[in-house]
Amino acid sequence: MAFLLSLLTALVMLSYGPVPSLGCDLSQNHILASRKTFVLLGQMRRLSPFFCLKDRKDFRIPQEMVDSSQLQKVQTISVLHEMLQQTFNLFHTEGASAAWNTTLLDQLHSGLSQQLDDLETCLVQA
Incomplete structure (x- = not known):
């Protein structure tokens, strides 16, 4: 669980790091929701990593996207x-x-839902 929460924490951090640099007009609330989600994930680190082994996912970005010289804005937001x-x-x-x-x-559900709504709005803008 510790590894999974570390991974999820990294994903949440990614969600508010690169998006503003993509030219997407995200509200300050999106960034605050991301930070709150990050804090909540930190508070939830209490279970053994073995508890979530059956729920593992491969969150890696496809290699062809990593190898490209520039990710397009819409693709990045979609990922x-x-x-x-x-x-x-x-x-x-x-x-x-x-x-x-x-x-x-x-609280985590609410924060993630807010972030998803913000990114959907961002996709429409793109």
């Missing part, structure tokens, strides 16, 4: 959206609600 969506889905499982404090989990 960030998909990573957040997968994180949201992972924490919406039955096991997640049994494993973590429901108050923290509800």
Whole structure:
């Protein structure tokens, strides 16, 4: 679980790092939601890594995208959206609600939902 939470934390950090540099008009609320999500994930580090082994995902960006000289804005936002969506889905499982404090989990769901909505708006703008 520690590795999984570290990975998810990194994904959340990615979601508010590169998007503003893509020229997308994200609100300050999106950045605040990302930071709150980051803090919540840190508070949720309590389970053994073995608990979530069955929920593993391969979050790697396809090699052809990494090798290209420049990622297009829409593709980058789409990848960030998909990573957040997968994180949201992972924490919406039955096991997640049994494993973590429901108050923290509800706050995490809300924050991730806000970030997903912001990125969807960003995709429309692009």
